[in-house]
Protein backbone atom coordinates (compact mmCIF):
# COMPACT_ATOMS: atom_id res chain seq x y z
CA UNK A 1 0.00 0.00 0.00
CA UNK A 2 1.03 3.61 -0.56
CA UNK A 3 1.40 5.93 2.40
CA UNK A 4 -2.10 7.37 1.97
CA UNK A 5 -3.58 3.87 1.74
CA UNK A 6 -1.69 2.71 4.84
CA UNK A 7 -2.96 5.58 6.96
CA UNK A 8 -6.54 5.25 5.73
CA UNK A 9 -6.54 1.49 6.30
CA UNK A 10 -5.43 1.99 9.87
CA UNK A 11 -7.96 4.76 10.51
CA UNK A 12 -10.72 2.62 9.03
CA UNK A 13 -9.71 -0.41 11.10
CA UNK A 14 -8.97 -2.43 7.99
CA UNK A 15 -6.13 -4.75 6.96
CA UNK A 16 -5.86 -3.06 3.60
CA UNK A 17 -7.69 -0.68 1.29
CA UNK A 18 -7.70 -0.11 -2.47
CA UNK A 19 -8.09 3.06 -4.54
CA UNK A 20 -11.74 3.74 -5.37
CA UNK A 21 -13.11 2.06 -2.25
CA UNK A 22 -15.15 4.18 0.10
CA UNK A 23 -14.11 3.83 3.74
CA UNK A 24 -15.19 5.43 6.98
CA UNK A 25 -12.17 6.67 8.89
CA UNK A 26 -11.76 7.81 12.48
CA UNK A 27 -10.58 11.39 12.69
CA UNK A 28 -7.59 12.18 14.92
CA UNK A 29 -7.58 15.96 14.58
CA UNK A 30 -10.32 18.32 13.36
CA UNK A 31 -9.19 21.90 12.76
CA UNK A 32 -11.24 25.02 12.10
CA UNK A 33 -10.43 28.72 12.04
CA UNK A 34 -12.93 31.59 11.81
CA UNK A 35 -15.19 29.37 9.75
CA UNK A 36 -15.85 27.43 12.96
CA UNK A 37 -18.71 29.92 13.09
CA UNK A 38 -20.30 28.24 10.08
CA UNK A 39 -19.49 24.83 11.54
CA UNK A 40 -21.04 25.55 14.92
CA UNK A 41 -24.23 26.81 13.34
CA UNK A 42 -24.56 23.55 11.40
CA UNK A 43 -23.54 21.61 14.51
CA UNK A 44 -26.29 23.25 16.56
CA UNK A 45 -28.78 22.52 13.83
CA UNK A 46 -27.87 18.83 13.93
CA UNK A 47 -28.83 19.01 17.56
CA UNK A 48 -26.64 16.42 19.27
CA UNK A 49 -25.56 18.91 21.92
CA UNK A 50 -21.99 17.89 22.74
CA UNK A 51 -19.04 17.45 20.40
CA UNK A 52 -17.68 13.92 20.04
CA UNK A 53 -14.27 14.65 21.60
CA UNK A 54 -13.30 18.14 22.77
CA UNK A 55 -9.60 17.14 22.91
CA UNK A 56 -9.41 16.32 19.21
CA UNK A 57 -10.84 19.58 17.98
CA UNK A 58 -8.50 22.50 17.35
CA UNK A 59 -9.94 25.98 16.86
CA UNK A 60 -7.97 29.13 16.16
CA UNK A 61 -8.23 32.57 14.62
CA UNK A 62 -5.97 33.57 11.75
CA UNK A 63 -7.94 34.74 8.72
CA UNK A 64 -9.24 38.06 9.94
CA UNK A 65 -7.18 39.14 12.94
CA UNK A 66 -7.53 41.42 14.71
CA UNK A 67 -11.20 41.64 13.70
CA UNK A 68 -11.51 43.93 10.68
CA UNK A 69 -15.25 44.47 11.12
CA UNK A 70 -17.99 44.22 13.71
CA UNK A 71 -19.24 41.13 11.94
CA UNK A 72 -15.92 39.37 12.44
CA UNK A 73 -15.72 40.55 16.04
CA UNK A 74 -19.09 38.90 16.63
CA UNK A 75 -17.87 35.76 14.86
CA UNK A 76 -14.84 35.61 17.14
CA UNK A 77 -17.09 36.14 20.14
CA UNK A 78 -19.53 33.35 19.20
CA UNK A 79 -16.63 30.95 18.69
CA UNK A 80 -14.97 31.87 22.01
CA UNK A 81 -18.28 31.20 23.76
CA UNK A 82 -18.68 27.87 21.99
CA UNK A 83 -15.12 26.84 22.89
CA UNK A 84 -15.88 27.49 26.57
CA UNK A 85 -19.25 25.82 26.48
CA UNK A 86 -17.88 22.67 24.82
CA UNK A 87 -14.62 22.72 26.80
CA UNK A 88 -12.56 22.52 23.64
CA UNK A 89 -9.02 22.06 24.83
CA UNK A 90 -6.95 23.34 21.96
CA UNK A 91 -8.04 26.88 21.25
CA UNK A 92 -5.60 29.47 19.93
CA UNK A 93 -6.95 32.98 20.02
CA UNK A 94 -5.74 35.63 17.63
CA UNK A 95 -2.22 35.98 18.92
CA UNK A 96 -0.74 32.68 17.70
CA UNK A 97 -0.64 32.82 13.90
CA UNK A 98 -1.68 30.85 10.82
CA UNK A 99 -3.35 27.47 11.27
CA UNK A 100 -0.91 25.56 9.09
CA UNK A 101 2.02 26.85 11.10
CA UNK A 102 0.66 26.64 14.61
CA UNK A 103 -0.70 23.10 14.32
CA UNK A 104 2.77 21.58 13.91
CA UNK A 105 4.24 24.06 16.40
CA UNK A 106 1.82 22.78 19.01
CA UNK A 107 2.26 19.13 18.14
CA UNK A 108 -1.07 18.55 16.39
CA UNK A 109 0.45 17.41 13.08
CA UNK A 110 1.49 13.84 13.76
CA UNK A 111 2.69 11.07 11.45
CA UNK A 112 0.13 8.35 10.78
CA UNK A 113 -2.87 10.45 11.86
CA UNK A 114 -5.90 11.51 9.88
CA UNK A 115 -6.50 15.25 10.07
CA UNK A 116 -9.34 17.22 8.54
CA UNK A 117 -9.52 20.99 8.47
CA UNK A 118 -12.05 23.49 7.20
CA UNK A 119 -9.29 24.95 5.11
CA UNK A 120 -8.20 23.74 1.71
CA UNK A 121 -4.48 24.00 2.46
CA UNK A 122 -4.80 21.41 5.22
CA UNK A 123 -2.79 19.25 2.80
CA UNK A 124 0.22 21.10 4.27
CA UNK A 125 0.39 18.71 7.24
CA UNK A 126 1.22 15.84 4.92
CA UNK A 127 4.79 17.09 5.30
CA UNK A 128 4.65 15.36 8.70
CA UNK A 129 3.31 12.10 7.28
CA UNK A 130 -0.28 13.01 8.24
CA UNK A 131 -3.22 12.15 5.98
CA UNK A 132 -4.51 15.71 6.07
CA UNK A 133 -7.18 17.21 3.87
CA UNK A 134 -9.65 20.07 3.65
CA UNK A 135 -13.38 19.69 4.14
CA UNK A 136 -16.33 22.08 4.23
CA UNK A 137 -18.10 23.46 7.26
CA UNK A 138 -21.21 21.30 7.23
CA UNK A 139 -19.07 18.23 6.84
CA UNK A 140 -16.99 19.37 9.80
CA UNK A 141 -20.18 19.66 11.84
CA UNK A 142 -20.70 16.00 10.97
CA UNK A 143 -17.18 15.20 12.20
CA UNK A 144 -17.83 17.10 15.44
CA UNK A 145 -20.94 14.92 15.78
CA UNK A 146 -19.59 11.48 14.90
CA UNK A 147 -15.76 11.69 14.91
CA UNK A 148 -15.75 9.94 11.56
CA UNK A 149 -15.79 10.76 7.90
CA UNK A 150 -16.13 8.89 4.63
CA UNK A 151 -13.27 8.97 2.15
CA UNK A 152 -12.87 7.58 -1.28
CA UNK A 153 -9.42 5.96 -1.15
CA UNK A 154 -7.39 8.07 -3.60
CA UNK A 155 -4.98 6.82 -6.20
CA UNK A 156 -1.44 7.88 -5.40
CA UNK A 157 1.03 9.55 -7.71
CA UNK A 158 4.67 9.59 -6.78
CA UNK A 159 6.90 12.55 -7.41
CA UNK A 160 10.55 11.72 -7.15
CA UNK A 161 12.89 14.67 -6.78
CA UNK A 162 16.64 14.62 -7.23
CA UNK A 163 19.45 17.12 -7.58
CA UNK A 164 20.75 20.04 -5.58
CA UNK A 165 19.07 23.44 -5.79
CA UNK A 166 21.06 26.32 -7.26
CA UNK A 167 21.62 29.28 -4.99
CA UNK A 168 18.40 31.28 -4.34
CA UNK A 169 16.24 28.48 -5.76
CA UNK A 170 14.01 26.63 -3.32
CA UNK A 171 11.01 24.38 -2.71
CA UNK A 172 8.65 27.12 -3.96
CA UNK A 173 10.33 27.19 -7.37
CA UNK A 174 10.14 23.40 -7.53
CA UNK A 175 6.45 23.11 -6.71
CA UNK A 176 5.56 25.96 -9.08
CA UNK A 177 7.40 24.17 -11.86
CA UNK A 178 5.56 20.93 -11.03
CA UNK A 179 2.17 22.66 -11.08
CA UNK A 180 3.14 24.40 -14.32
CA UNK A 181 3.89 21.03 -15.84
CA UNK A 182 0.87 19.04 -14.64
CA UNK A 183 -1.74 21.89 -14.38
CA UNK A 184 -4.20 23.03 -11.73
CA UNK A 185 -6.13 19.78 -12.02
CA UNK A 186 -3.13 17.50 -12.64
CA UNK A 187 -3.47 15.75 -9.28
CA UNK A 188 -7.26 16.02 -8.88
CA UNK A 189 -8.60 13.61 -6.23
CA UNK A 190 -5.18 12.00 -5.95
CA UNK A 191 -2.76 11.50 -3.13
CA UNK A 192 0.72 12.76 -3.93
CA UNK A 193 3.82 11.24 -2.36
CA UNK A 194 7.05 13.23 -2.56
CA UNK A 195 10.20 11.14 -2.38
CA UNK A 196 13.86 11.26 -3.31
CA UNK A 197 17.14 12.57 -2.05
CA UNK A 198 16.21 16.23 -2.50
CA UNK A 199 13.14 15.74 -0.32
CA UNK A 200 15.05 13.95 2.45
CA UNK A 201 17.57 16.77 2.46
CA UNK A 202 14.83 19.38 2.80
CA UNK A 203 13.83 20.99 6.06
CA UNK A 204 10.30 20.27 7.30
CA UNK A 205 9.47 23.90 6.51
CA UNK A 206 10.46 23.39 2.86
CA UNK A 207 8.52 20.14 2.64
CA UNK A 208 5.50 22.09 3.85
CA UNK A 209 5.82 24.42 0.86
CA UNK A 210 5.39 21.38 -1.41
CA UNK A 211 2.45 19.85 0.44
CA UNK A 212 0.80 23.26 0.87
CA UNK A 213 0.86 24.07 -2.84
CA UNK A 214 -0.10 20.54 -3.87
CA UNK A 215 -3.64 21.70 -3.15
CA UNK A 216 -3.26 23.98 -6.17
CA UNK A 217 -2.88 20.98 -8.46
CA UNK A 218 -5.98 19.40 -6.96
CA UNK A 219 -4.38 16.89 -4.58
CA UNK A 220 -6.59 15.42 -1.88
CA UNK A 221 -3.55 14.81 0.29
CA UNK A 222 0.18 15.35 -0.27
CA UNK A 223 2.60 13.36 1.81
CA UNK A 224 6.24 12.99 2.68
CA UNK A 225 7.05 9.73 4.45
CA UNK A 226 8.17 10.55 7.99
CA UNK A 227 11.90 10.22 8.64
CA UNK A 228 14.20 10.88 11.60
CA UNK A 229 13.80 14.63 11.11
CA UNK A 230 10.02 14.37 11.26
CA UNK A 231 9.95 12.14 14.31
CA UNK A 232 12.44 14.34 16.19
CA UNK A 233 10.38 17.48 15.47
CA UNK A 234 7.07 15.93 16.45
CA UNK A 235 8.44 14.38 19.64
CA UNK A 236 9.81 17.77 20.53
CA UNK A 237 6.39 19.36 20.20
CA UNK A 238 3.97 16.86 21.71
CA UNK A 239 3.74 14.15 24.31
CA UNK A 240 0.85 12.51 22.44
CA UNK A 241 1.49 9.02 21.14
CA UNK A 242 1.53 8.49 17.38
CA UNK A 243 2.11 5.61 14.99
CA UNK A 244 4.11 6.71 11.95
CA UNK A 245 3.27 4.86 8.73
CA UNK A 246 5.54 4.28 5.75
CA UNK A 247 4.67 3.25 2.19
CA UNK A 248 5.24 -0.42 1.38
CA UNK A 249 8.07 -1.21 -1.01
CA UNK A 250 5.59 -2.92 -3.36
CA UNK A 251 3.06 -0.08 -3.26
CA UNK A 252 1.25 0.62 -6.53
CA UNK A 253 1.26 4.13 -7.96
CA UNK A 254 -1.00 5.39 -10.71
CA UNK A 255 1.83 7.53 -12.05
CA UNK A 256 5.46 8.28 -11.22
CA UNK A 257 7.23 11.49 -12.18
CA UNK A 258 10.85 12.52 -11.87
CA UNK A 259 12.10 16.02 -11.33
CA UNK A 260 15.72 17.09 -11.24
CA UNK A 261 16.23 20.48 -9.62
CA UNK A 262 19.91 20.93 -10.53
CA UNK A 263 19.25 23.44 -13.28
CA UNK A 264 15.87 24.73 -12.09
CA UNK A 265 15.70 28.54 -12.28
CA UNK A 266 13.57 30.82 -10.09
CA UNK A 267 9.93 30.39 -11.11
CA UNK A 268 6.80 32.52 -10.93
CA UNK A 269 3.07 31.84 -11.34
CA UNK A 270 1.59 34.63 -13.44
CA UNK A 271 -1.96 36.01 -13.19
CA UNK A 272 -4.60 34.62 -12.84
CA UNK A 273 -3.96 30.91 -12.30
CA UNK A 274 -1.39 29.04 -10.25
CA UNK A 275 -0.50 26.83 -13.22
CA UNK A 276 0.42 29.79 -15.44
CA UNK A 277 4.07 29.26 -14.54
CA UNK A 278 7.11 30.87 -16.16
CA UNK A 279 10.76 31.34 -15.34
CA UNK A 280 11.25 34.64 -13.50
CA UNK A 281 13.80 35.61 -16.14
CA UNK A 282 11.05 35.49 -18.82
CA UNK A 283 8.94 38.18 -17.19
CA UNK A 284 11.68 40.09 -15.39
CA UNK A 285 11.12 43.84 -15.49
CA UNK A 286 7.37 43.74 -14.82
CA UNK A 287 6.55 46.71 -12.58
CA UNK A 288 5.21 45.94 -9.07
CA UNK A 289 3.38 48.00 -6.46
CA UNK A 290 3.35 45.56 -3.58
CA UNK A 291 5.64 42.76 -2.40
CA UNK A 292 4.31 40.32 0.16
CA UNK A 293 6.35 37.87 2.22
CA UNK A 294 4.32 35.60 4.45
CA UNK A 295 1.40 33.09 4.52
CA UNK A 296 1.08 29.40 5.29
CA UNK A 297 3.24 28.76 2.23
CA UNK A 298 6.30 30.92 2.90
CA UNK A 299 6.08 32.80 6.18
CA UNK A 300 8.38 30.58 8.20
CA UNK A 301 11.72 31.32 9.76
CA UNK A 302 13.80 30.01 6.83
CA UNK A 303 11.75 32.18 4.46
CA UNK A 304 12.31 35.28 6.56
CA UNK A 305 16.00 34.38 6.81
CA UNK A 306 16.27 34.18 3.02
CA UNK A 307 14.49 37.48 2.53
CA UNK A 308 16.54 39.23 5.20
CA UNK A 309 19.81 38.13 3.56
CA UNK A 310 18.71 39.83 0.36
CA UNK A 311 17.35 42.94 2.05
CA UNK A 312 20.07 43.49 4.63
CA UNK A 313 21.52 46.98 4.46
CA UNK A 314 19.44 47.86 1.38
CA UNK A 315 16.34 49.96 0.74
CA UNK A 316 13.10 48.78 -0.84
CA UNK A 317 12.21 50.71 -4.02
CA UNK A 318 10.26 53.83 -3.10
CA UNK A 319 7.42 52.78 -5.38
CA UNK A 320 6.93 49.45 -3.60
CA UNK A 321 5.05 48.56 -0.43
CA UNK A 322 6.84 45.63 1.17
CA UNK A 323 4.64 43.71 3.62
CA UNK A 324 6.19 41.04 5.83
CA UNK A 325 4.02 38.69 7.87
CA UNK A 326 5.64 36.07 10.10
CA UNK A 327 3.52 32.91 9.99
CA UNK A 328 3.24 32.65 13.76
CA UNK A 329 4.05 34.30 17.06
CA UNK A 330 6.92 31.84 17.55
CA UNK A 331 8.32 32.59 14.11
CA UNK A 332 7.96 36.31 14.85
CA UNK A 333 9.88 36.00 18.12
CA UNK A 334 12.67 33.98 16.58
CA UNK A 335 12.92 36.33 13.62
CA UNK A 336 13.18 39.19 16.08
CA UNK A 337 15.93 37.50 18.06
CA UNK A 338 17.86 36.83 14.88
CA UNK A 339 17.57 40.43 13.78
CA UNK A 340 15.49 39.78 10.65
CA UNK A 341 12.63 42.01 11.75
CA UNK A 342 14.96 44.97 12.18
CA UNK A 343 16.40 44.34 8.71
CA UNK A 344 12.89 44.43 7.20
CA UNK A 345 11.94 47.61 8.98
CA UNK A 346 15.22 49.37 8.14
CA UNK A 347 14.82 48.34 4.51
CA UNK A 348 11.46 50.12 4.47
CA UNK A 349 9.19 47.12 4.96
CA UNK A 350 6.00 47.04 6.99
CA UNK A 351 5.79 44.11 9.41
CA UNK A 352 2.22 42.96 10.08
CA UNK A 353 0.94 40.74 12.86
CA UNK A 354 1.13 36.96 12.33
CA UNK A 355 -1.94 35.71 10.45
CA UNK A 356 -3.21 35.36 6.92
CA UNK A 357 -2.96 39.09 6.20
CA UNK A 358 -3.82 40.13 2.63
CA UNK A 359 -3.50 36.54 1.29
CA UNK A 360 -7.26 36.00 1.05
CA UNK A 361 -8.33 39.57 0.40
CA UNK A 362 -10.41 39.94 3.54
CA UNK A 363 -8.49 42.85 5.02
CA UNK A 364 -5.03 44.48 5.19
CA UNK A 365 -2.96 45.28 2.14
CA UNK A 366 -5.68 45.02 -0.51
CA UNK A 367 -4.97 46.23 -4.01
CA UNK A 368 -6.42 48.89 -6.28
CA UNK A 369 -7.33 48.41 -9.96
CA UNK A 370 -4.25 48.07 -12.13
CA UNK A 371 -1.90 47.32 -9.23
CA UNK A 372 0.56 44.46 -9.26
CA UNK A 373 1.68 42.34 -6.31
CA UNK A 374 4.45 39.78 -6.15
CA UNK A 375 3.75 37.45 -3.30
CA UNK A 376 5.01 34.33 -1.56
CA UNK A 377 1.42 33.15 -1.03
CA UNK A 378 -0.28 30.32 -2.86
CA UNK A 379 -3.15 31.78 -4.90
CA UNK A 380 -3.18 34.39 -7.63
CA UNK A 381 -6.84 34.12 -8.60
CA UNK A 382 -8.44 37.16 -10.13
CA UNK A 383 -9.64 39.44 -7.35
CA UNK A 384 -8.10 37.30 -4.61
CA UNK A 385 -6.27 40.23 -3.00
CA UNK A 386 -8.65 43.09 -3.66
CA UNK A 387 -9.61 44.56 -7.02
CA UNK A 388 -10.46 42.10 -9.78
CA UNK A 389 -8.45 44.45 -11.99
CA UNK A 390 -5.26 43.81 -9.99
CA UNK A 391 -2.54 41.25 -10.72
CA UNK A 392 -0.80 38.73 -8.44
CA UNK A 393 2.45 36.92 -9.22
CA UNK A 394 3.48 34.05 -6.94
CA UNK A 395 7.14 33.45 -6.26
CA UNK A 396 9.73 32.42 -3.67
CA UNK A 397 10.77 34.64 -0.75
CA UNK A 398 14.10 35.27 -2.51
CA UNK A 399 12.40 36.47 -5.69
CA UNK A 400 9.91 38.63 -3.80
CA UNK A 401 12.69 40.25 -1.75
CA UNK A 402 14.84 40.88 -4.83
CA UNK A 403 11.86 42.39 -6.64
CA UNK A 404 11.00 44.65 -3.70
CA UNK A 405 14.45 46.21 -4.00
CA UNK A 406 14.25 46.94 -7.71
CA UNK A 407 10.52 47.71 -8.02
CA UNK A 408 10.23 45.28 -10.92
CA UNK A 409 10.05 41.49 -11.00
CA UNK A 410 13.64 40.39 -10.52
CA UNK A 411 15.28 36.98 -10.25
CA UNK A 412 17.31 36.87 -7.04
CA UNK A 413 20.44 35.80 -8.89
CA UNK A 414 20.24 38.59 -11.46
CA UNK A 415 22.42 41.60 -10.79
CA UNK A 416 20.35 44.61 -9.77
CA UNK A 417 19.72 46.90 -12.77
CA UNK B 418 -35.00 12.58 -6.40
CA UNK B 419 -34.64 11.34 -9.94
CA UNK B 420 -35.05 14.04 -12.56
CA UNK B 421 -33.93 17.64 -12.56
CA UNK B 422 -34.58 20.00 -15.42
CA UNK B 423 -33.85 23.64 -16.01
CA UNK B 424 -32.24 26.32 -18.13
CA UNK B 425 -28.50 26.25 -18.69
CA UNK B 426 -26.17 28.92 -17.33
CA UNK B 427 -22.78 28.14 -18.75
CA UNK B 428 -19.18 28.54 -17.56
CA UNK B 429 -15.77 27.31 -18.73
CA UNK B 430 -12.99 25.30 -17.04
CA UNK B 431 -11.41 25.83 -13.62
CA UNK B 432 -14.09 28.15 -12.19
CA UNK B 433 -12.61 28.77 -8.74
CA UNK B 434 -14.27 29.46 -5.41
CA UNK B 435 -12.93 33.01 -5.22
CA UNK B 436 -14.79 33.68 -8.46
CA UNK B 437 -17.97 31.97 -7.25
CA UNK B 438 -17.90 33.68 -3.87
CA UNK B 439 -15.50 36.62 -3.38
CA UNK B 440 -13.28 36.57 -0.28
CA UNK B 441 -14.47 39.98 0.81
CA UNK B 442 -17.85 38.50 1.74
CA UNK B 443 -16.46 35.67 3.86
CA UNK B 444 -17.42 37.59 6.98
CA UNK B 445 -21.02 36.66 6.11
CA UNK B 446 -21.18 33.36 7.95
CA UNK B 447 -24.83 32.78 8.79
CA UNK B 448 -27.11 34.77 6.48
CA UNK B 449 -27.48 32.45 3.50
CA UNK B 450 -29.91 34.69 1.62
CA UNK B 451 -27.30 37.43 1.86
CA UNK B 452 -24.59 35.07 0.52
CA UNK B 453 -26.81 34.38 -2.48
CA UNK B 454 -26.67 38.06 -3.41
CA UNK B 455 -22.93 37.83 -4.15
CA UNK B 456 -22.61 34.78 -6.43
CA UNK B 457 -19.93 35.47 -9.08
CA UNK B 458 -20.25 39.16 -8.21
CA UNK B 459 -16.75 40.47 -8.94
CA UNK B 460 -15.78 38.49 -12.00
CA UNK B 461 -19.13 37.67 -13.68
CA UNK B 462 -21.49 40.41 -12.47
CA UNK B 463 -23.95 39.43 -15.23
CA UNK B 464 -24.83 36.27 -13.37
CA UNK B 465 -26.76 38.14 -10.69
CA UNK B 466 -28.74 40.01 -13.34
CA UNK B 467 -29.43 37.19 -15.76
CA UNK B 468 -29.47 33.87 -13.90
CA UNK B 469 -32.80 32.72 -12.44
CA UNK B 470 -33.73 30.35 -9.63
CA UNK B 471 -34.10 26.90 -11.11
CA UNK B 472 -31.22 27.37 -13.56
CA UNK B 473 -28.63 24.64 -13.95
CA UNK B 474 -24.95 25.58 -14.10
CA UNK B 475 -23.05 23.69 -16.77
CA UNK B 476 -19.26 23.95 -16.72
CA UNK B 477 -16.04 22.37 -17.93
CA UNK B 478 -13.42 20.69 -15.81
CA UNK B 479 -12.40 21.31 -12.19
CA UNK B 480 -15.44 23.38 -11.18
CA UNK B 481 -15.10 24.83 -7.68
CA UNK B 482 -11.33 24.59 -7.38
CA UNK B 483 -9.62 26.71 -4.76
CA UNK B 484 -10.59 27.28 -1.19
CA UNK B 485 -12.78 25.18 1.06
CA UNK B 486 -15.23 28.02 1.62
CA UNK B 487 -18.63 26.45 1.88
CA UNK B 488 -20.19 29.77 0.94
CA UNK B 489 -19.32 28.93 -2.69
CA UNK B 490 -21.82 26.07 -2.63
CA UNK B 491 -24.23 27.76 -0.20
CA UNK B 492 -24.59 30.89 -2.31
CA UNK B 493 -25.53 28.85 -5.38
CA UNK B 494 -27.96 26.69 -3.44
CA UNK B 495 -29.71 29.68 -1.87
CA UNK B 496 -29.69 31.59 -5.14
CA UNK B 497 -31.86 28.72 -6.30
CA UNK B 498 -29.48 26.94 -8.68
CA UNK B 499 -31.04 23.49 -9.02
CA UNK B 500 -27.90 21.55 -10.01
CA UNK B 501 -24.34 21.94 -11.23
CA UNK B 502 -23.17 19.74 -14.10
CA UNK B 503 -19.47 19.66 -15.00
CA UNK B 504 -16.76 17.58 -16.66
CA UNK B 505 -15.19 17.31 -13.21
CA UNK B 506 -15.30 19.03 -9.83
CA UNK B 507 -12.72 20.00 -7.27
CA UNK B 508 -13.32 17.62 -4.42
CA UNK B 509 -14.08 19.97 -1.53
CA UNK B 510 -16.65 21.89 -3.54
CA UNK B 511 -18.18 18.59 -4.62
CA UNK B 512 -18.50 17.36 -1.04
CA UNK B 513 -19.78 20.72 0.20
CA UNK B 514 -22.49 20.75 -2.42
CA UNK B 515 -23.69 17.25 -1.54
CA UNK B 516 -23.67 18.10 2.15
CA UNK B 517 -25.85 21.12 1.45
CA UNK B 518 -28.20 19.12 -0.75
CA UNK B 519 -27.13 20.81 -3.98
CA UNK B 520 -26.96 18.13 -6.69
CA UNK B 521 -23.58 18.02 -8.45
CA UNK B 522 -23.31 15.84 -11.52
CA UNK B 523 -20.14 14.67 -13.21
CA UNK B 524 -21.00 14.45 -16.91
CA UNK B 525 -17.96 14.80 -19.19
CA UNK B 526 -18.93 16.56 -22.39
CA UNK B 527 -22.13 18.17 -21.05
CA UNK B 528 -20.74 21.59 -21.89
CA UNK B 529 -20.45 20.49 -25.53
CA UNK B 530 -24.09 19.46 -25.90
CA UNK B 531 -25.65 22.30 -23.90
CA UNK B 532 -25.49 25.97 -24.81
CA UNK B 533 -26.23 28.93 -22.60
CA UNK B 534 -30.03 29.24 -22.28
CA UNK B 535 -30.88 25.69 -23.48
CA UNK B 536 -33.25 23.52 -21.48
CA UNK B 537 -31.61 20.35 -20.16
CA UNK B 538 -32.76 17.35 -18.21
CA UNK B 539 -30.67 15.36 -15.74
CA UNK B 540 -31.55 11.81 -14.83
CA UNK B 541 -29.77 11.07 -11.55
CA UNK B 542 -30.68 7.42 -11.41
CA UNK B 543 -30.14 6.33 -14.98
CA UNK B 544 -27.13 8.60 -15.22
CA UNK B 545 -27.50 10.91 -18.20
CA UNK B 546 -27.82 14.57 -19.14
CA UNK B 547 -30.01 15.44 -22.12
CA UNK B 548 -30.50 18.61 -24.13
CA UNK B 549 -34.29 18.93 -24.47
CA UNK B 550 -34.01 20.98 -27.66
CA UNK B 551 -31.51 18.93 -29.66
CA UNK B 552 -32.05 15.58 -27.95
CA UNK B 553 -28.28 15.16 -27.59
CA UNK B 554 -27.20 13.19 -24.54
CA UNK B 555 -24.09 12.48 -22.48
CA UNK B 556 -23.64 10.00 -19.69
CA UNK B 557 -23.19 11.08 -16.13
CA UNK B 558 -21.61 9.09 -13.34
CA UNK B 559 -23.97 7.73 -10.74
CA UNK B 560 -23.29 8.82 -7.20
CA UNK B 561 -22.61 6.12 -4.56
CA UNK B 562 -25.82 5.08 -2.77
CA UNK B 563 -25.04 6.66 0.55
CA UNK B 564 -24.18 9.94 -1.17
CA UNK B 565 -27.57 9.76 -2.90
CA UNK B 566 -28.92 9.11 0.58
CA UNK B 567 -27.46 12.39 1.85
CA UNK B 568 -28.82 14.26 -1.18
CA UNK B 569 -32.18 12.55 -0.81
CA UNK B 570 -32.42 13.63 2.82
CA UNK B 571 -31.78 17.21 1.66
CA UNK B 572 -28.17 17.41 2.87
CA UNK B 573 -25.91 16.21 5.67
CA UNK B 574 -27.65 18.06 8.49
CA UNK B 575 -31.03 16.48 7.96
CA UNK B 576 -29.32 13.18 7.17
CA UNK B 577 -27.55 13.21 10.55
CA UNK B 578 -30.69 14.39 12.33
CA UNK B 579 -32.46 11.38 10.91
CA UNK B 580 -29.70 9.07 12.12
CA UNK B 581 -29.77 10.62 15.59
CA UNK B 582 -33.55 10.15 15.75
CA UNK B 583 -33.04 6.57 14.63
CA UNK B 584 -30.65 6.01 17.55
CA UNK B 585 -27.69 5.41 15.19
CA UNK B 586 -25.63 8.20 16.77
CA UNK B 587 -25.71 8.86 20.47
CA UNK B 588 -25.17 12.30 21.97
CA UNK B 589 -22.26 13.01 24.30
Ligand code: SF4
Pocket residue numbers: 062063098099100119121295296297355356359360377378
Ligand atom coordinates in the same frame (compact mmCIF):
# COMPACT_ATOMS: atom_id res chain seq x y z
S1 SF4 C 1 -2.28 32.25 4.63
FE1 SF4 C 1 -3.68 32.34 2.90
S2 SF4 C 1 -3.74 30.29 2.04
FE2 SF4 C 1 -2.83 30.15 4.08
S3 SF4 C 1 -4.51 29.65 5.46
FE3 SF4 C 1 -4.31 31.87 5.42
S4 SF4 C 1 -5.70 32.57 3.81
FE4 SF4 C 1 -5.40 30.39 3.53
